[in-house]
Amino acid sequence: xxxxxxIIEVQTQIDKLLDLADRKGIDVxxxxxxxxAKLNExxxxxxKNLRPIEQVQVARHPKRPYTLDYIERVFTDWIELHGDRAFxxxxxxxxxxARLRGTSVMVIGHQKxxxxxxxxxxxFGMAHPExxxxxxxxxxxxxxxxxxxxxxxxxxxxxxxIGAEERGQAEAIARNLREMASLRTPLISLVIGEGGSxxxxxxxxxxxxxxxxxxxxxVISPEGCAAILWRSAEHREKAATALRLTSKDLMELEIxxxxxxxxxxxxxxxxxxxxxxxxDALERHLHELSAxxxxxxxxxxxxxxxxxxxxxxx
Amino acid sequence: xxxxRKDKKPLKAQDRRDLPSDVFDKCPGCSEILYRERLAxxxxxCPACDHHLKIAAEAYLSILADSGTFxxxxxxxxxxxxxxxxxxxxxxxxxxxxxxxxxxxxxISGTGKLDGIDIxxxxxDFAYIxxxxxxxxxxxxxxxxxxxxxxxxxxxxxxASGGARMQEGMLSLMQxxxxxxxxxRLHEASIPFISIxxxxxxxxxxxxxxxxxxxxxxxxxxxxxxxxxxVIEETIxxxxxxxxxxxxxxxxxxxxxxxxxxxxxxxxxxxVLRHQFAGWTE
Numbered sequence: 214x215x216x217x218x219x220i221i222e223v224q225t226q227i228d229k230l231l232d233l234a235d236r237k238g239i240d241v242x243x244x245x246x247x248x249x250a251k252l253n254e255x256x257x258x259x260x261k262n263l264r265p266i267e268q269v270q271v272a273r274h275p276k277r278p279y280t281l282d283y284i285e286r287v288f289t290d291w292i293e294l295h296g297d298r299a300f301x302x303x304x305x306x307x308x309x310x311a312r313l314r315g316t317s318v319m320v321i322g323h324q325k326x327x328x329x330x331x332x333x334x335x336x337f338g339m340a341h342p343e344x345x346x347x348x349x350x351x352x353x354x355x356x357x358x359x360x361x362x363x364x365x366x367x368x369x370x371x372x373x374x375i376g377a378e379e380r381g382q383a384e385a386i387a388r389n390l391r392e393m394a395s396l397r398t399p400l401i402s403l404v405i406g407e408g409g410s411x412x413x414x415x416x417x418x419x420x421x422x423x424x425x426x427x428x429x430x431x432v433i434s435p436e437g438c439a440a441i442l443w444r445s446a447e448h449r450e451k452a453a454t455a456l457r458l459t460s461k462d463l464m465e466l467e468i469x470x471x472x473x474x475x476x477x478x479x480x481x482x483x484x485x486x487x488x489x490x491x492x493d494a495l496e497r498h499l500h501e502l503s504a505x506x507x508x509x510x511x512x513x514x515x516x517x518x519x520x521x522x523x524x525x526x527x
Numbered sequence: 528x529x530x531x532r533k534d535k536k537p538l539k540a541q542d543r544r545d546l547p548s549d550v551f552d553k554c555p556g557c558s559e560i561l562y563r564e565r566l567a568x569x570x571x572x573c574p575a576c577d578h579h580l581k582i583a584a585e586a587y588l589s590i591l592a593d594s595g596t597f598x599x600x601x602x603x604x605x606x607x608x609x610x611x612x613x614x615x616x617x618x619x620x621x622x623x624x625x626x627x628x629x630x631x632x633x634x635i636s637g638t639g640k641l642d643g644i645d646i647x648x649x650x651x652d653f654a655y656i657x658x659x660x661x662x663x664x665x666x667x668x669x670x671x672x673x674x675x676x677x678x679x680x681x682x683x684x685x686x687a688s689g690g691a692r693m694q695e696g697m698l699s700l701m702q703x704x705x706x707x708x709x710x711x712r713l714h715e716a717s718i719p720f721i722s723i724x725x726x727x728x729x730x731x732x733x734x735x736x737x738x739x740x741x742x743x744x745x746x747x748x749x750x751x752x753x754x755x756x757x758v759i760e761e762t763i764x765x766x767x768x769x770x771x772x773x774x775x776x777x778x779x780x781x782x783x784x785x786x787x788x789x790x791x792x793x794x795x796x797x798x799v800l801r802h803q804f805a806g807w808t809e
Contacts, residue, residue: 326551374754376755378771381738411734418707432692458697466696522698
């Protein structure tokens with residue numbers, strides 16, 4: 214990432230100094246201390262002032278933790294459940310039972326691949342209809358056993374392809390929206406990276422909407438928006454700014470309920486600390502929602518979505 | 528060499544025999560020249576080949592509602608510009624341009640009777656920023672749905688839309704959740720919801736209320752899909768098969784219940800509603 218250049222440079226200096234100290238036995242504590250201070254200052258400044266398009270780049274950072282990385286760190290007793298019982302198992306979405314600090318929950322999330330081979334399996338986290346149908350099957354299972362559902366959102370969008378259209382991409386997403394609206398169990402969604410349009414929302418009609426600090430959530434990708442409204446994808450920076458897609462924007466638009474701060478320098482620099490904070494936030498929201506009856510949950514959910522929107526009356 | 532030569536005049540644009548656009552239309556299906564008044568009487572369906580030409584959103588009010596029964600609701604809602612959105616054109620300018628056409632938003636809602644059955648009806652309007660769903664469209668559908676819920680009468684939506692309205696960003700995406708939530712409540716209350724899909728219905732509108740009908744009815748040869756054909760072509764780098772994402776394709780793949788001629792729409796909806804709701808016997 215372009216904006217990371219200075220940070221990486223200072224980091225390299227520190228590494229070199231430490232290496233030198235190691236080999237020659239020179240005391241570099243003072244230098245390292247001052248450089249580390251400089252590094253932290255630089256990180257804080259850089260990440261506090263990211264432009265929207267840079268936020269998008271951080272949200273898509275290839276070293277950012279993905280759903281299974283959170284499942285490994287935040288949850289225990291994980292068992293993955295596969296398949297939509299109709300067509301196939303879509304590995305762009307993973308789901309299954311897990312325990313959040315003692316409580317059994319259904320965890321479902323988009324799963325990107327870390328390399329090309331993985332991405333062939335995971336389709337870059339872009340689900341087909343069967344992925345959404347698997348998710349719905351698992352959510353219904355959670356409802357059956359009175360367990361909460363936690364969804365982790367991280368997708369460029371629902372896959373646009375022939376097979377996806379043939380098998381009803383629109384219907385699969387629409388059905389999830391409607392079914393989630395009346396699921397009689399607590400639902401929490403957390404955007405961990407890219408919240409890409411309808412493909413993200415298909416796991417996102419929840420009682421609480423949480424976002425990691427550097428995640429984004431958007432009606433369309435900046436590239437797609439630029440291609441349509443500016444007639445060229447090169448204008449993606451302008452589109453990213455216009456769309457108001459950062460976690461801060463979504464708090465201001467009263468869509469996001471809470472932003473979870475990332476460690477200095479972004480989630481990709483410290484997976485464990487990020488996971489710790491995610492676990493704390495999820496536990497807190499789950500505790501609050503668990504106190505509500507299913508009726509109160511539904512009333513609250515309906516009211517939440519009924520209230521979103523800005524218009525005026527004449 | 529020819530003993531006479533005729534000067535060949537190249538065709539100039541103004542030499543093309545333009546039809547007076549306010550009197551005639553050419554059918555895109557069979558190229559038949561159609562007298563507009565006659566076409567309008569036929570609900571903009573070509574008498575020669577049954578091709579369904581574009582029709583104004585307002586026309587569906589009289590197509591579906593019994594004469595004199597439609598009463599508009601929520602006409603006072605107007606689009607705001609919550610993001611201060613500006614692309615090549617500022618969003619307020621787009622709104623002003625659409626309003627100059629006499630439109631107030633991309634959806635009209637109201638109550639009325641359909642063959643004597645009380646209904647709530649929302650018609651989406653492609654002529655207003657591509658029928659896109661922003662806060663007002665979402666709110667109008669939600670309010671209409673709540674009227675159906677309170678009065679326990681069927682709800683109909685006629686869709687024509689390019690999807691969520693980009694100029695309202697995430698507020699637009701969340702309208703999908705808003706409309707689907709209201710439909711969930713109708714579903715639980717066993718109140719009929721009929722979705723009528725017209726050309727074109729794509730994106731976030733298809734992926735929310737338009738696909739959620741107890742019965743999904745498509746007009747003939749309408750483009751209906753999630754991703755637009757161009758996006759798919761660019762993604763898969765292949766040409767799309769003939770008829771892809773057209774009504775017949777959706778019927779074959781099980782996504783709509785039936786394809787119904789515009790002239791038969793009201794009769795068909797009435798037939799369905801009487802089975803679902805209006806009474807056990809005739």
